[in-house]
Amino acid sequence: MDLDALIDAVNNGQRQNRSDLETFVAKVADGSVSTEDATRWLRAVHQHGCEVDDIVVLTNAMIDSGARLTWPEGPPVVDKHSTGGVGDKMSLMLAPALAAAGCRVPMLAGRGLGHTGGTIDKLEAIPGFNCALSPEEMMDAVKEVGCCIAVQNEAIAPADGVLYALRDVTHTIDSVPLITASIVSKKAAEGLDALVLDVKTGSAAFMQTVEDARTLANSMVKTAEGLGIRTMAQITSMSEPIGTHIGNALEVLGSILVLKGQGSPDTRELVVMQGAALLSMTFDNVDTEEGRRRMEKVLNNGEALEVFRKMCVQQGVSKEVAATLINTPEKVLGTAAEQTTALAQNDGFVAGYDAMKMAQLARRHGAGRFALEDEIDPLIGFLLDATRGVEVKKNEPLFTFFHTRELSSDDLHELKSIATISENKPGRSPRLVELIDSTETKA
Ligand code: URA
Numbered sequence: 001m002d003l004d005a006l007i008d009a010v011n012n013g014q015r016q017n018r019s020d021l022e023t024f025v026a027k028v029a030d031g032s033v034s035t036e037d038a039t040r041w042l043r044a045v046h047q048h049g050c051e052v053d054d055i056v057v058l059t060n061a062m063i064d065s066g067a068r069l070t071w072p073e074g075p076p077v078v079d080k081h082s083t084g085g086v087g088d089k090m091s092l093m094l095a096p097a098l099a100a101a102g103c104r105v106p107m108l109a110g111r112g113l114g115h116t117g118g119t120i121d122k123l124e125a126i127p128g129f130n131c132a133l134s135p136e137e138m139m140d141a142v143k144e145v146g147c148c149i150a151v152q153n154e155a156i157a158p159a160d161g162v163l164y165a166l167r168d169v170t171h172t173i174d175s176v177p178l179i180t181a182s183i184v185s186k187k188a189a190e191g192l193d194a195l196v197l198d199v200k201t202g203s204a205a206f207m208q209t210v211e212d213a214r215t216l217a218n219s220m221v222k223t224a225e226g227l228g229i230r231t232m233a234q235i236t237s238m239s240e241p242i243g244t245h246i247g248n249a250l251e252v253l254g255s256i257l258v259l260k261g262q263g264s265p266d267t268r269e270l271v272v273m274q275g276a277a278l279l280s281m282t283f284d285n286v287d288t289e290e291g292r293r294r295m296e297k298v299l300n301n302g303e304a305l306e307v308f309r310k311m312c313v314q315q316g317v318s319k320e321v322a323a324t325l326i327n328t329p330e331k332v333l334g335t336a337a338e339q340t341t342a343l344a345q346n347d348g349f350v351a352g353y354d355a356m357k358m359a360q361l362a363r364r365h366g367a368g369r370f371a372l373e374d375e376i377d378p379l380i381g382f383l384l385d386a387t388r389g390v391e392v393k394k395n396e397p398l399f400t401f402f403h404t405r406e407l408s409s410d411d412l413h414e415l416k417s418i419a420t421i422s423e424n425k426p427g428r429s430p431r432l433v434e435l436i437d438s439t440e441t442k443a
Contacts, residue, residue: 021057022061025061060185087246099146101275109149233437236432276288276295284442361414365411381401
């Protein structure tokens with residue numbers, strides 16, 4: 001393997017030698033490439049990018065560095081990836097709802113990253129919930145229940161584990177080819193037929209402009225399609241938090257409400273939209289409208305909730321706790337010792353909530369990590385009383401912050417600046433900004 005030739009090709013905007021690139025990735029995974037050499041290659045790709053065909057080779061090699069789930073003939077195998085948001089609890093509802101709608105969903109998920117929450121941290125707010133599943137346990141769970149949600153682990157795409165940790169310390173995270181290969185390799189290793197990508201854009205997203213979100217979405221769609229996975233990207237707005245519940249335990253609570261056919265319409269709409277995309281990509285005679293109907297049906301008739309309960313039990317929660325969780329979630333999840341409610345400072349309409357400010361305040365109070373070893377407090381978070389567009393009178397409650405530590409004067413100042421009240425009702429602001437679907441065929 002000629003690493004210098006690989007790096008020269010990247011620097012000169014040429015294709016990298018396929019077998020050299022494959023060998024490089026295999027050697028990264030087995031630890032026989034030095035940190036300095038791996039960093040030289042990462043820096044070159046970070047600086048110059050690389051072609052889609054090379055990203056496909058890279059992604060395939062990353063998949064081959066670990067286990068690949070394989071599935072017997074049967075219902076479509078599907079999943080979703082989100083680039084991360086505030087209040088983004090979709091996976092908790094989407095996996096069971098899609099299983100209830102007839103799919104197999106072997107979902108791999110991550111922990112919170114920066115200011116954004118992670119599906120695994122949310123599930124671990126449920127006492128007993130075990131996300132550390134081996135590939136065999138994932139396949140068993142899907143056979144039994146229809147879905148599972150497991151934490152990304154060493155067994156799947158280990159080359160990504162090495163490169164991701166190195167990217168973190170060499171400031172080479174924000175590279176479209178590297179993000180693409182990292183995300184798509186883990187999803188492809190699940191053996192998917194179809195994938196929906198929720199690419200966030202806005203002030204609380206990693207890709208703040210629509211142009212940047214579109215570039216990443218196109219790269220991931222082309223790469224996943226290049227690997228034979230039917231893929232669609234939904235670019236969605238992430239300046240406002242999603243729904244009414246924000247914070248690990250509170251998001252479990254908010255998800256259970258949606259699984260009961262209630263809850264925040266904003267949250268429900270995203271679940272229905274993502275699920276409908278996957279159903280329309282995989283089932284014959286199902287278009288987006290029919291996909292939406294099927295998603296709404298399983299949310300309204302309790303079937304998705306029942307799969308969620310079974311998934312909890314399959315992944316270690318006792319039957320008693322799972323039953324109580326469904327009926328009276330607060331009893332299982334608990335609630336933070338301190339609650340501070342922000343009041344409207346004048347009459348008007350709620351014009352918006354600053355999701356980034358909310359995430360940063362909650363993170364400082366223990367909802368997220370600053371270092372890998374930080375313990376999170378699942379009870380920290382926000383509950384919105386008045387959502388965007390709602391008319392409020394002075395001193396009416398806007399939202400409550402759940403915390404355990406006392407609030408400083410800076411925190412109180414920050415709390416007051418989270419919501420904006422305007423004289424006029426704000427216009428509608430749909431979550432979906434753009435759809436990227438290159439083929440419109442079935443998986
Ligand atoms: N999530 C991943 O898994 N990889 C990246 O590179 C970025 C986000």
